[in-house]
Amino acid sequence: DAGVTQSPTHLIKTRGQHVTLRCSPISGHKSVSWYQQVLGQGPQFIFQYYEKEERGRGNFPDRFSARQFPNYSSELNVNALLLGDSALYLCASSLLQGARETQYFGPGTRLLVL
């Protein structure tokens, strides 16, 4: 079975631009979470979606938004990019809602903002 997939794998943007990152969860998984990992640090929680509803939000500005589609795939959108948004963006899926079950991570999208 395919694991969590993310696209694109790498992305270069300039300050002020907008970016959309995509995630497909493991088949049958209904929960998707997004994390940001800045170089040298651990991942930081951004959003969690379960059954197409937002169920959690981390301490990120409103420039960050996300949604989950009927097929449980998800998009993370970031507006007005800043240099500090350069990071590895990770998507995780789980069978049930939340962090009480094993979270399976995708390979990530590496975003560089110039």
Add this chain to the structure above:
Amino acid sequence: SQQGEEDPQALSIQEGENATMNCSYKTSINNLQWYRQNSGRGLVHLILIRSNEREKHSGRLRVTLDTSKKSSSLLITASRAADTASYFCATDASSSNFGNEKLTFGTGTRLTIIP
């Protein structure tokens, strides 16, 4: 904010030796998970231990959890070159099934296995 703090930040050992990493956290938790990350790629789930468990094994991995000390340890026995990676602990401290459930990660331990 970082809930978990791994110790040490970096560890280098000879192949075949055992590697021990520690994780401390600040609040009560539902579970603690350990992940491995190779060269800034995606995270690979290693093991999940729930708050009512004290020890779990998976292959060459042994995880302990001491909720009274708010700490966990990951032991990798008979290390291999392929174990070279960063290791993160992550805690779930959510208070309800419909609350703000998330994993809070530590800063990681960088493990290097010397052939």
